[in-house]
Amino acid sequence: MSGRGGALSSGKGLETPTRRASAIRDYAKEAIIQATAEVFSTRGENASMAEIAEVSGVARATLYRYFPNRERLLDALMDSALADLKKGICQADLESVELGDAIARLTRVLFALSDKYIYLVRSHVGKDRIKEFRLAVRPVLERFISAQRQGLIRQDIPADICFNFYLGVTRSAFGMLFEGGDLLEDMVSQVTRFVLSALATVELDGDH
Amino acid sequence: MSGRGGALSSGKGLETPTRRASAIRDYAKEAIIQATAEVFSTRGENASMAEIAEVSGVARATLYRYFPNRERLLDALMDSALADLKKGICQADLESVELGDAIARLTRVLFALSDKYIYLVRSHVGKDRIKEFRLAVRPVLERFISAQRQGLIRQDIPADICFNFYLGVTRSAFGMLFEGGDLLEDMVSQVTRFVLSALATVELDGDH
Amino acid sequence: MSGRGGALSSGKGLETPTRRASAIRDYAKEAIIQATAEVFSTRGENASMAEIAEVSGVARATLYRYFPNRERLLDALMDSALADLKKGICQADLESVELGDAIARLTRVLFALSDKYIYLVRSHVGKDRIKEFRLAVRPVLERFISAQRQGLIRQDIPADICFNFYLGVTRSAFGMLFEGGDLLEDMVSQVTRFVLSALATVELDGDH
Amino acid sequence: MSGRGGALSSGKGLETPTRRASAIRDYAKEAIIQATAEVFSTRGENASMAEIAEVSGVARATLYRYFPNRERLLDALMDSALADLKKGICQADLESVELGDAIARLTRVLFALSDKYIYLVRSHVGKDRIKEFRLAVRPVLERFISAQRQGLIRQDIPADICFNFYLGVTRSAFGMLFEGGDLLEDMVSQVTRFVLSALATVELDGDH
DNA sequence: GATGAATGAGCGTTCATTCAT
DNA sequence: AATGAATGAACGCTCATTCAT
Numbered sequence: 082m083s084g085r086g087g088a089l090s091s092g093k094g095l096e097t098p099t100r101r102a103s104a105i106r107d108y109a110k111e112a113i114i115q116a117t118a119e120v121f122s123t124r125g126e127n128a129s130m131a132e133i134a135e136v137s138g139v140a141r142a143t144l145y146r147y148f149p150n151r152e153r154l155l156d157a158l159m160d161s162a163l164a165d166l167k168k169g170i171c172q173a174d175l176e177s178v179e180l181g182d183a184i185a186r187l188t189r190v191l192f193a194l195s196d197k198y199i200y201l202v203r204s205h206v207g208k209d210r211i212k213e214f215r216l217a218v219r220p221v222l223e224r225f226i227s228a229q230r231q232g233l234i235r236q237d238i239p240a241d242i243c244f245n246f247y248l249g250v251t252r253s254a255f256g257m258l259f260e261g262g263d264l265l266e267d268m269v270s271q272v273t274r275f276v277l278s279a280l281a282t283v284e285l286d287g288d289h
Numbered sequence: 290m291s292g293r294g295g296a297l298s299s300g301k302g303l304e305t306p307t308r309r310a311s312a313i314r315d316y317a318k319e320a321i322i323q324a325t326a327e328v329f330s331t332r333g334e335n336a337s338m339a340e341i342a343e344v345s346g347v348a349r350a351t352l353y354r355y356f357p358n359r360e361r362l363l364d365a366l367m368d369s370a371l372a373d374l375k376k377g378i379c380q381a382d383l384e385s386v387e388l389g390d391a392i393a394r395l396t397r398v399l400f401a402l403s404d405k406y407i408y409l410v411r412s413h414v415g416k417d418r419i420k421e422f423r424l425a426v427r428p429v430l431e432r433f434i435s436a437q438r439q440g441l442i443r444q445d446i447p448a449d450i451c452f453n454f455y456l457g458v459t460r461s462a463f464g465m466l467f468e469g470g471d472l473l474e475d476m477v478s479q480v481t482r483f484v485l486s487a488l489a490t491v492e493l494d495g496d497h
Numbered sequence: 498m499s500g501r502g503g504a505l506s507s508g509k510g511l512e513t514p515t516r517r518a519s520a521i522r523d524y525a526k527e528a529i530i531q532a533t534a535e536v537f538s539t540r541g542e543n544a545s546m547a548e549i550a551e552v553s554g555v556a557r558a559t560l561y562r563y564f565p566n567r568e569r570l571l572d573a574l575m576d577s578a579l580a581d582l583k584k585g586i587c588q589a590d591l592e593s594v595e596l597g598d599a600i601a602r603l604t605r606v607l608f609a610l611s612d613k614y615i616y617l618v619r620s621h622v623g624k625d626r627i628k629e630f631r632l633a634v635r636p637v638l639e640r641f642i643s644a645q646r647q648g649l650i651r652q653d654i655p656a657d658i659c660f661n662f663y664l665g666v667t668r669s670a671f672g673m674l675f676e677g678g679d680l681l682e683d684m685v686s687q688v689t690r691f692v693l694s695a696l697a698t699v700e701l702d703g704d705h
Numbered sequence: 706m707s708g709r710g711g712a713l714s715s716g717k718g719l720e721t722p723t724r725r726a727s728a729i730r731d732y733a734k735e736a737i738i739q740a741t742a743e744v745f746s747t748r749g750e751n752a753s754m755a756e757i758a759e760v761s762g763v764a765r766a767t768l769y770r771y772f773p774n775r776e777r778l779l780d781a782l783m784d785s786a787l788a789d790l791k792k793g794i795c796q797a798d799l800e801s802v803e804l805g806d807a808i809a810r811l812t813r814v815l816f817a818l819s820d821k822y823i824y825l826v827r828s829h830v831g832k833d834r835i836k837e838f839r840l841a842v843r844p845v846l847e848r849f850i851s852a853q854r855q856g857l858i859r860q861d862i863p864a865d866i867c868f869n870f871y872l873g874v875t876r877s878a879f880g881m882l883f884e885g886g887d888l889l890e891d892m893v894s895q896v897t898r899f900v901l902s903a904l905a906t907v908e909l910d911g912d913h
Numbered sequence: 914g915a916t917g918a919a920t921g922a923g924c925g926t927t928c929a930t931t932c933a934t
Numbered sequence: 935a936a937t938g939a940a941t942g943a944a945c946g947c948t949c950a951t952t953c954a955t
Contacts, residue, residue: 249461279487665877695903
C-alpha cells in the first residue's frame with residue numbers, strides 16, 4: 082500500500098512511519114523464516130508452530146500475526162529458498178563459462194541450497210513452486226538447448242530432458258553427500274563428469 | 290507372535306485355529322494395505338487414519354489392532370512395495386542380459402513401481418527402508434561393480450555412485466512421465482542411453 | 498432417541514448396546530454438569546473449560562465431545578437447574594396448602610436452588626430460559642391469580658405483577674442469606690410475612 | 706498523582722500545565738466512560754475493549770492508559786452511575802416528604818438509573834461497589850429505621866431487611882418495565898403501594 | 914501521551930493414538 | 935477381536951493486557 086511514491090520520495094530521506102514499520106515487519110518475517118529453517122533442520126519438518134515460535138523468540142500468537150497459518154509460513158520459506166537459489170545462480174555467473182563449468186557451478190549452488198533446505202528437497206512442493214524453481218534454473222537449461230543446437234551435445238535426447246536428468250543426478254549426489262562420507266568437491270566433480278559424458282555427442286549405432 | 294501354541298499343534302500337520310487365525314489376520318492386513326495404497330493415491334499421502342479405516346471397512350481402532358501406528362502402516366506399505374520390487378526384479382531376469390538391457394529393464398520395473406506407489410517416491414522414507422531398497426536393487430549394482438572391474442565402464446567414479454546417479458536419473462524420468470507428455474518406452478530408452486553414455490569408459494584428459 | 502419403547506421392553510432385560518451407551522453418555526453428561534456447577538461456585542462463572550474438564554475428571558477434548566462449546570454447557574447447566582426447580586416445586590406439594598404456606602415453601606425451594614446455582618441467579622439468562630423458569634413457577638402464579646379472583650388478596654395490582662414482586666423480594670432475601678448473618682428459616686418467614694402483608698386486601702384510601 | 710510539579714507551581718494560584726493536563730485527562734476519561742455506556746447498551750456488556758476503544762475514538766492501547774483494565778473501566782462506569790444516583794437522590798429531596806412519597810421518589814430515581822445502566826443492574830458487581838450503593842441509598846434506609854422506631858411501620862422484620870426487600874421489588878419492577886408493556890408511573894405506584902402495605906404495622910397473630 | 918505491535922490465556926477443532934468393554 | 939469413547943497434542947483464532955517507540 083502507498084507503494085508507488087516510494088522511489089520518488091526516498092531521495093528526501095523521509096522514511097515515513099508506515100514505511101519504517103513495514104521494513105521492521107519484513108525484517109521480523111525474515112528472522113522468523115530463518116528460525117523456521119533452523120528448527121526444521123533440527124526437529125524435522127513437522128516441528129510444531131510452538132517450537133518455531135519459541136526458536137524465533139516470539140510468542141505463538143505473534144507468529145500467527147506474521148504468517149496466518151503453517152502453510153503460509155512454509156510458502157515464505159520456499160520463497161526464501163528460491164531467492165537464495167536465484168542469488169546463488171546470479172553470483173555463479175554461469176553465462177561466462179563453458180557448459181562443463183556451468184554445470185559444476187550450478188551443482189555447487191544446488192548443494193548449498195539443499196544443505197540449507199533439506200526438508201524442502203524431500204518435501205512435496207506445490208506445482209507453482211516447481212515452476213518457479215524451473216524459472217530460476219532456466220538459464221542453465223538454455224545453455225543445454227543452445228549447446229544442442231550447436232551440435233556440442235547429443236541430439237537424440239531433448240535438451241530439457243537431459244537437463245532434468247542432470248538435476249536427478251544432482252539430487253542423488255546430494256543424498257550421498259548428506260549421508261556423509263563424500264567430499265563436496267569430489268561429488269561436484271563426479272556429477273559434472275558423469276553428466277558431461279552422458280551429454281557427449283554420440284555416434285548413432287546402438288538400439289537401446 | 291503367539292508362536293508357542295503353533296509349534297505344539299503343528300504335529301497334527303493341519304491348519305490349527307491359531308494358524309488359521311493368523312492367516313485371516315494376514316489377509317486382513319493385506320486388505321488394509323491395499324486400501325491404504327488406494328486412499329493415498331486418491332487423497333494424497335496425508336490422508337487421515339479415519340479415511341484409511343473407512344475405505345478398509347474397519348473401525349479406526351481396529352486399524353490400530355493391525356498396525357500400531359501410522360508409521361508402521363506406512364512401513365507395511367513399503368514392505369509391500371519392496372516385495373513388488375523384488376518380484377519385478379526377479380521376473381526381469383536381469384542376470385541373463387547385458388548391462389544396457391539390465392538398466393532398461395530395471396528402469397521399467399522402477400517406473401511400474403513408482404506408478405503404483407508415487408507417494409512413496411516423494412515421501413521421506415526411513416533409513417532402514419532405504420537399506421532394503423538398496424538390497425533389492427543390489428543385483429544391478431553388482432553388475433555395475435563387476436562391469437567396472439572388467440573395465441567395461443568408466444573407473445574414475447565409484448560404481449556405487451554411478452549406480453546412485455542412475456537412480457537419480459530414473460527418478461527424474463519418472464517425474465516427467467508422471468507429469469505426462471512422454472511415452473514410457475521412449476523414456477526408458479532415453480534413460481538407458483543417457484546412463485550408458487555417462488558410464489562409457491573415458492580417456493583421461495578432462496579436469497572437471 | 499428410541500426412547501418411547503424403553504419401559505415396555507425393559508422387562509426383557511435386553512438393554513441394547515446403543516441404549517446402554519446412550520445411558521452412559523447421559524450419566525457422564527450429568528456428572529460433567531455437576532462438576533461444572535461445583536467449579537463455578539468455587540472459581541466463579543468464568544472458570545476455563547480446562548478447569549471444568551479437570552474437575553470433571555475428563556480430558557478437555559472429551560468435554561467438547563459432550564458439549565460442543567461453553568454456551569451449550571451453560572445451557573445444560575440451566576436445564577439442570579430448571580429440572581431441580583421443577584422437582585423441588587413438585588415435592589413441595591404447593592397445591593395442598595394455603596397461599597401463605599405455598600409462598601413459604603416456594604421460597605425455600607428457590608433458596609435451595611439459588612444456593613446451588615448462585616452464578617445463574619446473577620447471570621444474564623437468555624429469554625427462553627426465563628420463559629421456562631416462569632413456566633415452572635406458574636403453579637404459584639396461578640394461586641395468586643385465583644386468590645385475587647376470590648378476593649383473598651388485593652386487586653389493585655395485577656396478580657402477575659404481585660408475583661414478580663414476590664420473586665424480587667426472594668431474590669433480595671437470598672442475597673442477604675448468601676452474604677451471611679441470617680438464618681434460612683428466619684428469612685423464609687420474613688419473606689412470607691412481608692409478602693403476605695403486601696398482598697393483603699386493602700381499603701381504598703391512599704393516593705400513591 | 707505526579708504531585709511534584711503541582712506543588713511547585715501552585716503558588717501562582719492558576720491553572721498549571723499539570724492541572725490543565727489533569728483536567729483534559731479527566732475530560733477524556735469521562736468521554737470514554739460515556740462511550741462505554743453507549744457501547745454496552747448497544748452491543749451488550751461483553752463488548753470487547755476494541756469496540757469500546759473504537760467508539761471512544763482512541764486506540765486500544767490508549768484506552769488502557771486511562772483505565773488499567775476492563776474491571777477498572779467498569780468501576781469507573783459504576784462510579785458514574787453512583788454519581789448519577791447520588792445526584793438523583795439529592796434532587797429528589799427525600800427528606801422533606803413522608804415515607805410513602807420518599808419510596809415513590811427513590812423508585813423513580815432507581816428506574817431512571819437502571820434505564821441508563823441496565824447492564825450494571827444485571828452484572829456482578831464487586832462488594833465495594835455494593836457498599837457505595839448502599840451508602841447512597843442510606844438516607845432512605847434511615848427513614849425506614851426511624852419509622853420503625855416510631856412504630857410507624859412493622860417491627861417484626863428488621864428495617865434493613867425491609868429496605869432490601871423493597872429494593873428487590875423495585876428491581877423486579879424495572880425488569881417488567883424493561884420488557885415493556887407497563888407504564889412507568891403505574892409501576893412506581895404499584896411498587897409503592899405494594900411496599901407500603903408490606904410495611905404496615907401488623908397485629909401479631911400469624912405464625913408464618 | 915498515543916500508538917502499533919507483542920503477549921499469554923483460553924476457545925473450539927482435528928487427529929493420531931490408547932482405553933475399556 | 936472389534937469397537938466406541940477417551941486422550942493429548944497441535945492448530946488457528948480472539949481478546950484482554952503489556953511493551954516499546
